[in-house]
Amino acid sequence: MTCMVVSQMSKTYHEIMNDKRRIMKESVGIDYEGYEFEGIGFDYEKMMSDQGYPISKIRDIQRKNMVGDTPLIELHNLTKYARKYAKKGYGARIFLKDEAANLSGSYKARRAALSVYKAKELGYKGVIAATSGNYGAAVAALAAKEGLKCIIVQETFDSNNVSQPEILEKARKCESYGAEVVQLSVGPELFYTFLKLLDETKYFNASLYSPYGVNGVETLGFEIAEEMMNKEGKYPEAVIVTNAGGGNLTGTARGLKRAGASKTRIIGCSVDLYGLHMASDKDFNRKSFTTGHTGFGIPFTTFPDRSDVPRSAARPLRYMDRYLTMNQGSVFFITETLALLEGMERGPAGNTSLAAAFALAKEMKEDEIIVVQETEYTGAGKHIQPQLSFAKKNGIELLFGNPLEEKPGTNIIFPENGSYIAYKEIDLGILRTSYMKHIDTGSLSEQDKEFLMQELGVDRKTLLEYI
Amino acid sequence: MLIDKGTFVRIRRTLLQPSERAENLPEDTKNVPLKMWVKGRLLEESELFDYAHIETVTGRKEYGRVKEVEPPYKHGFGDYVEEIMTIRQIVLNDMYGGESDE
Numbered sequence: 001m002t003c004m005v006v007s008q009m010s011k012t013y014h015e016i017m018n019d020k021r022r023i024m025k026e027s028v029g030i031d032y033e034g035y036e037f038e039g040i041g042f043d044y045e046k047m048m049s050d051q052g053y054p055i056s057k058i059r060d061i062q063r064k065n066m067v068g069d070t071p072l073i074e075l076h077n078l079t080k081y082a083r084k085y086a087k088k089g090y091g092a093r094i095f096l097k098d099e100a101a102n103l104s105g106s107y108k109a110r111r112a113a114l115s116v117y118k119a120k121e122l123g124y125k126g127v128i129a130a131t132s133g134n135y136g137a138a139v140a141a142l143a144a145k146e147g148l149k150c151i152i153v154q155e156t157f158d159s160n161n162v163s164q165p166e167i168l169e170k171a172r173k174c175e176s177y178g179a180e181v182v183q184l185s186v187g188p189e190l191f192y193t194f195l196k197l198l199d200e201t202k203y204f205n206a207s208l209y210s211p212y213g214v215n216g217v218e219t220l221g222f223e224i225a226e227e228m229m230n231k232e233g234k235y236p237e238a239v240i241v242t243n244a245g246g247g248n249l250t251g252t253a254r255g256l257k258r259a260g261a262s263k264t265r266i267i268g269c270s271v272d273l274y275g276l277h278m279a280s281d282k283d284f285n286r287k288s289f290t291t292g293h294t295g296f297g298i299p300f301t302t303f304p305d306r307s308d309v310p311r312s313a314a315r316p317l318r319y320m321d322r323y324l325t326m327n328q329g330s331v332f333f334i335t336e337t338l339a340l341l342e343g344m345e346r347g348p349a350g351n352t353s354l355a356a357a358f359a360l361a362k363e364m365k366e367d368e369i370i371v372v373q374e375t376e377y378t379g380a381g382k383h384i385q386p387q388l389s390f391a392k393k394n395g396i397e398l399l400f401g402n403p404l405e406e407k408p409g410t411n412i413i414f415p416e417n418g419s420y421i422a423y424k425e426i427d428l429g430i431l432r433t434s435y436m437k438h439i440d441t442g443s444l445s446e447q448d449k450e451f452l453m454q455e456l457g458v459d460r461k462t463l464l465e466y467i
Numbered sequence: 468m469l470i471d472k473g474t475f476v477r478i479r480r481t482l483l484q485p486s487e488r489a490e491n492l493p494e495d496t497k498n499v500p501l502k503m504w505v506k507g508r509l510l511e512e513s514e515l516f517d518y519a520h521i522e523t524v525t526g527r528k529e530y531g532r533v534k535e536v537e538p539p540y541k542h543g544f545g546d547y548v549e550e551i552m553t554i555r556q557i558v559l560n561d562m563y564g565g566e567s568d569e
Contacts, residue, residue: 013483081562126525149525159499168542175506180525183504184482187496189489193482193503201527281496336554341562381542389545398550400557414554418561 016195024309027198027205029122032310040439041451042311048254051211055258058114058219065145066103067113068219072227072371073098077341078354082361085419092237092364094357095371097224100346104141104173105134105377107220111208111247112138114216119204120146126203130194130308132156132167133291133349134376139206140179150174151203153194156183158284165390166290166349169381186281191308208247209307209314217251218258224371225259235261236369240353240360243268243323244296246304246314252373253319265321269356270297271349272325272424273408286409288328288391292349297323298426302434317428317435318457324423326355327406329399329414333421334358335384348384350376359423388412432456432466441467468515470536476513477506477538478521480531505529506538 016023025031035047053061062068075094083091099107112135119127126149129139136152143150152174156163163183171181182197184190198205207213221239228236239256241249253266271293276283278295287293301323304312334355335348354372361370380386392398397411402420406413415421435456444452444467453463470476483501507521513533520530 013487077562081558084561151525151527156504157502165542165545168540172540172542175524178524180505180507180523180527185499185502187488187492187501189483189501201525277493279496280493281499333554333558336551337558340555340558380544383544385548385551386543386545388548388550392546392548398548400550400553414550415557417557 012196013189013192016192016199019199020195021310023195023199024205027128027203028207028210028309029118029204030210035311037447037451039445039448041448044315044454047311048211048215048313052215053114055219055222055255058216061117062110062113062216062219065109065113065142067109068102068223070101070223071098072096072224075342078337078358079361081337081341081418082358083366086362089366090362090364091366092361092368092370093366094361095236095369096354096375097220097371097373098344099220099350099374100377104138106138106350107217107248107374107376108133108135108138109142110220111135111213111216111251112142112206114212115139115204115206115210116142116146116148118212119148119206122204124148124202124204126150126201127206128153128194128197128201128203129206129208130190131208132170134170135208136170136179136181137173137177140174140177143179144177149203150177150179151182151197151201152179153182153190153197154184155186155190157185159185159281162285164285164290165381165386169379186279186284188279194308205308207307207309208245209309209312211313214247214251214254214313217248218255220373221252221255221257222259224252224373225256225261225264228369228371232369235264236371237364238265238267238360238368238370239373240267240269240357240370241373242292242350242352243270243316244291244293244300245307246300246312246316248374249316250314250319266319267356267360268297268301268316268320268323269353269423270294270325271331271352272327272406275407276409283409285390285394286396288387288396288412289331289349289352292352294325298431302431303438315455317431318454320428320457323426323428323431324356325426326352326423327403327413328408329406329412330355330403330421332384332388332412333414344375345378347376347378347382348387349382350374355421356423358418359421432458436466470509470513470515470533472509472512474509475506475537476509476521476533477504477535478519478529478531479504479534480529503531504534505531509533
């Protein structure tokens with residue numbers, strides 16, 4: 001009996017994977033081929049403007065759904081703390097955009113609001129998203145509000161049926177909004193199940209990488225620029241964004257630019273999980289962060305079209321001025337600090353960029369402003385205590401010392417004191433080189449070169465060095 | 468244990484055997500099957516651990532081995548973690564350590 005079921009399944013596996021293009025096209029409502037150039041490139045801006053909305057319209061959709069207009073707060077105590085380690089005249093003011101205030105508890109609601117709106121507009125009966133994170137909860141909540149059905153596909157368990165507490169909490173939250181949650185064991189074949197469900201249900205693919213999925217974040221950058229100008233009479237010197245799939249960074253940067261904050265530096269930041277393999281069954285529960293980490297951040301930055309749509313709208317290398325990593329211990333430390341000094345209990349993963357801002361503030365002048373552009377809700381499972389308790393059970397050693405010496409999967413090193421909080425910098429040149437490995441540089445046309453200059457965020461002279 | 472039709476359960480099914488898994492996987496993942504878990508209402512009477520059909524909350528039909536009856540949420544805030552107390556002590560000491568109690 002089992003054998004028969006399995007052989008049927010495997011046949012379906014190849015059928016489904018071979019039928020990928022059709023299923024994707026039917027489930028996103030975009031003819032991607034219409035934007036392709038001859039050669040390697042495509043018309044990114046045309047895709048974004050055709051498929052996206054103006055800021056006023058996005059705001060309208062989001063406001064109707066209790067999304068956006070979140071508080072932008074100055075963290076006086078955290079700034080004071082960071083200044084203890086800065087030389088005289090240094091220690092930038094740290095501001096935080098409290099995105100946990102969005103419906104469903106994270107900035108992902110901005111993206112879900114647009115995706116679900118589009119699904120409804122195009123007449124789909126339901127939406128599907130592949131995510132173990134906050135996006136699932138956001139899509140589920142917004143679908144509930146629009147009266148659409150919702151299925152969330154999660155990578156949940158290792159081969160011993162053990163799951164990260166954080167992922168179990170996300171499943172619970174999705175179910176609380178009436179969504180169906182399909183949970184899988186570790187492996188990239190999740191994509192096959194996802195396609196199969198799209199094909200079976202004919203629901204909308206609420207991809208994080210569609211133009212809508214990125215367009216929805218633009219209000220976040222726009223609000224930061226607008227509110228800063230109103231309050232402080234200037235745009236912030238830097239905005240720091242936790243980076244995974246690249247949509248958060250891309251959307252925020254585009255929104256800032258739309259508002260006129262073209263000089264604000266865009267800094268990406270991920271939790272350092274070097275050495276852990278993202279498709280490894282054994283490594284799955286040896287990490288303490290399920291998103292916002294280098295395991296997504298690096299591959300999606302260097303090859304954005306690896307996503308679940310033919311052309312990703314999330315293209316972080318176009319917008320990034322710097323890319324930093326923080327160790328797990330520092331992010332947990334700053335999460336606890338935020339609760340202790342500011343009275344804000346927020347989920348650990350969303351505090352990745354806050355930890356980096358603490359380190360960066362020391363290098364910036366005291367009249368400069370750095371904005372941390374998100375927080376996320378916290379609760380059972382997704383909280384410093386269950387996550388550290390889980391790490392210990394999985395044999396991870398908890399230590400105090402120099403966080404830069406942390407070995408992901410072996411230990412978590414908390415800073416011995418605030419002075420030890422430091423980032424590592426990823427050389428954008430290395431990321432650009434890595435991006436170029438996916439490109440056949442043998443016969444590049446002029447149009448190809450123009451495209452690559454935009455993709456890498458470089459001028460012609462620099463591009464030629466990469467070619 | 469016979470479970471009534473209509474009971475809310477969780478099922479599990481193997482989607483791909485190790486030999487059928489994608490290429491380029493790390494060995495540890497390649498050596499184990501890909502499994503799926505879904506919740507829904509039983510469409511027929513079933514014994515625990517038998518194969519049965521369910522209907523999910525979106526109205527889809529699924530099939531698999533019944534693993535849990537009325538599946539609970541078991542995640543919480545975890546065990547006491549001494550290191551968190553140490554972090555608090557460090558932060559408060561860094562901020563207010565040098566100042567006298569007033």
